[in-house]
Amino acid sequence: AQSVTQPDIHITVSEGASLELRCNYSYGATPYLFWYVQSPGQGLQLLLKYFSGDTLVQGIKGFEAEFKRSQSSFNLRKPSVHWSDAAEYFCAVGPRNTGKLIFGQGTTLQVKP
Amino acid sequence: NAGVTQTPKFRILKIGQSMTLQCAQDMNHNYMYWYRQDPGMGLKLIYYSVGAGITDKGEVPNGYNVSRSTTEDFPLRLELAAPSQTSVYFCASGSFGSRSFNTGELFFGEGSRLTVL
Numbered sequence: 001a002q003s004v005t006q007p008d009i010h011i012t013v014s015e016g017a018s019l020e021l022r023c024n025y026s027y028g029a030t031p032y033l034f035w036y037v038q039s040p041g042q043g044l045q046l047l048l049k050y051f052s053g054d055t056l057v058q059g060i061k062g063f064e065a066e067f068k069r070s071q072s073s074f075n076l077r078k079p080s081v082h083w084s085d086a087a088e089y090f091c092a093v094g095p096r097n098t099g100k101l102i103f104g105q106g107t108t109l110q111v112k113p
Numbered sequence: 114n115a116g117v118t119q120t121p122k123f124r125i126l127k128i129g130q131s132m133t134l135q136c137a138q139d140m141n142h143n144y145m146y147w148y149r150q151d152p153g154m155g156l157k158l159i160y161y162s163v164g165a166g167i168t169d170k171g172e173v174p175n176g177y178n179v180s181r182s183t184t185e186d187f188p189l190r191l192e193l194a195a196p197s198q199t200s201v202y203f204c205a206s207g208s209f210g211s212r213s214f215n216t217g218e219l220f221f222g223e224g225s226r227l228t229v230l
Contacts, residue, residue, distance in 0.1 A: 009153065034218065043117070043203060043221035044156075051217065090155060098163075099144050099207040099219050100171070103155035 002027050004093050004104035012110040013081050021076040021107050023091030033074040034092040034101065035065055044090065050074065051096060061085070086111045115139050119204050119222035126194040126229045134189040134225050136204030144207045145187040146171075146219065147179065149200040156203065162187055163210065194229045201226050 005024045013019055025031055032051050036044040048059025055067040065076045074091060088108050094101040120135045138145065143164050148156040148171075158171030162181040176198055178190040187206075191198060205219040 004155075032217075036221075041223070043223045044205075044219075045221070046218045049218060096217060097209050098161075099146065099205075099209050100158060100161060101156075101219065103148075103157075105153055105155045 002093070002102050004091050004102050006089075006091055006104035006107050008107050009105065010108045010110070012112060014112045015083050016080050019076075019078045019081045019085070019109070021089050021091075021109070023074045023076065023104060025072055025074065025091070025093045027072075027093050027102075029095065031074075031093045032096045033065075033067060034094075035059065035063070035074075035076050036090045036092060036103075037061075038088045038090065038106075040087070047076070047089075081109075081111055083111045083113065085109060117204055117206055117220055117222035119202075119225050121225060122223065123226050124228070126191075126227065128194060128196065128229060130194050131190070131192050132194070132227075133191075134202055134204075134227070136187045136189070136222060137185050138187075138204075138206040138220070139185065140206060140208075140220065141184060142206035142208045142220070143184070144209050145181065146205045146207075147177070147187070147189045148203045148205065149173065150203060150224070151200050159189065159202075191227075196229050199227060199229045 034049045035047040091104040092101040117138045146161040147159040157173045160179040162168045202225045204222045207219045
C-alpha cells in the first residue's frame with residue numbers, strides 16, 4: 001500500500017535550535033517527494049521537492065531535505081529555527097506526471113522564544 | 114496574480130442541505146484537485162480533473178460530485194450534507210502530463226472550512 005508516515009505529530013524547539021522533521025514513505029514506483037508548509041488559516045506552500053539527482057535538496061526559507069532510498073525516508077531539516085517557522089508541515093509522495101499526492105498526517109512545529 | 118481562489122471561506126450547513134464550493138485558477142493549469150483536511154489525518158484526495166470535461170475519483174469521493182466545464186473552474190458539490198463532511202476543503206491546481214511546461218508541484222487555495230450540524 002502507498003502511504004506516508006510522519007512519526008512526530010507535534011514538535012517544540014527553541015528559537016535558534018536545529019530542526020529535523022521525519023518522513024517515511026511506502027511507494028511502489030519511483031517516488032517523487034515533497035514537503036509543504038501550512039501556516040494557520042492558510043493554504044499549503046511548497047518548501048521543496050525531490051525528483052531525481054542529488055539526494056540533498058534545498059528549498060525556500062533555509063530548509064533542506066535528504067532522500068534516503070534505503071531507508072525510505074525524506075527528512076526535512078533546518079539549521080536554525082525562527083519563530084516564523086511555527087506552522088504545520090506535510091510530507092507527500094506521488095507520481096511526477098499527475099500530481100495525485102499522498103500526504104502524511106502532518107507535524108505541528110511550535111517554536112519557543 | 115490571484116492563483117487559486119476558493120469561495121466561500123467559511124460555511125455552516127444543516128444535515129441534508131446541499132452546497133457548492135467554488136474553485137478557480139488563473140494559471141492555465143490542466144490538472145485540478147479537491148482535497149479535504151481533517152485533524153491528524155493529513156489531506157485526502159476527493160476528486161481530480163486532468164482537463165475540461167474529464168474528472169476522476171480520488172481516495173474519498175463518496176458524498177461529493179464535481180464537474181469541469183472550463184480550464185479555470187472546478188466546483189465541488191455536496192448533495193446531502195452529513196456531519197462526516199465537516200472538514201477543511203482545499204482546491205489545488207498544477208500543470209502535468211505531456212505538456213511542455215510541467216510545474217511538478219501543486220498550488221493550493223486558502224481553503225474552505227465547512228461545518229455540518
